[in-house]
Amino acid sequence: MIEYMNIPVLVCVSLLGVGAFVMIVGSLLKKQWATDGKKTSLSIYLLYLFAMSGSGWTWYNNIHKARALAEGNRYTLATYEKVSGVIKGGHKVRQFGFYVDGVKYNTTTTYPKFLGVSNPLRIIVRYAVSNPEYNKAFGDEFVPTWVLSPPERGWKQYPPAVHWEGAVLDSVYMQSLQGDN
Incomplete structure (x- = not known):
């Protein structure tokens, strides 16, 4: 059952990716790019989003592969x-x-x-x-x-x-x- 040990990490990475997505959508709706008084570019938000979703997919795929190898x-x-x-x-x-x-x-x-x-x-x-x-x-x-x-x-x-x-x-x-x- 080692493959299940990565599920908490997968959940955390997925939540971070969702958080980055929400930050982008929220900033677009407010038509501003500011957090704590600092200007942040759209490319940084998108970088966070892609990094988190890519990491989440990698962990998901590794878990799926380990499970398939363990089942038969x-x-x-x-x-x-x-x-x-x-x-x-x-x-x-x-x-x-x-x-x-x-x-x-x-x-x-x-x-x-x-x-x-x-x-x-x-x-x-x-x-x-x-x-x-x-x-x-x-x-x-x-x-x-x-x-x-x-x-x-x-x-x-x-x-x-x-x-x-x-x-x-x-x-x-x-x-x-x-x-x-």
């Missing part, structure tokens, strides 16, 4: 596509693509420690069943090369924890493991 999620594999930017500290934002029911979705990760691998090929992604656009990339663990593809509907549990059960495996590699015993 699955795991699948995402394939590396490109570097989509660089953030502070020189960490690359890497974009990955994955498919759910034949529809392609994207995710990004900034995980910096790919053990010297500049372009990791595949990572694990947790996505919300209700809306796969809500997803979380796990860039800190490699997908073994012998795991060729995920099950058609993904995994219900974290794949390494269930030993990649249901995945399409590289049969040649698996036979070589059996031959070594």
Whole structure:
């Protein structure tokens, strides 16, 4: 229930946004731009309004995403596509693509420690069943090369924890493991 902890913040930000809107409308009706004897420009009021509504939307979206991921999620594999930017500290934002029911979705990760691998090929992604656009990339663990593809509907549990059960495996590699015993 961690996602509900941001509701008081969301309410406060929304009230501030409404307050800024009321100040703008009130000033327009009075045809003046003054508060406490100081002149305030319309652009400052509008800046407050947009900042508060933008912050409120961001918190709402994060709460909605967390709730969707908590209600029902699955795991699948995402394939590396490109570097989509660089953030502070020189960490690359890497974009990955994955498919759910034949529809392609994207995710990004900034995980910096790919053990010297500049372009990791595949990572694990947790996505919300209700809306796969809500997803979380796990860039800190490699997908073994012998795991060729995920099950058609993904995994219900974290794949390494269930030993990649249901995945399409590289049969040649698996036979070589059996031959070594």
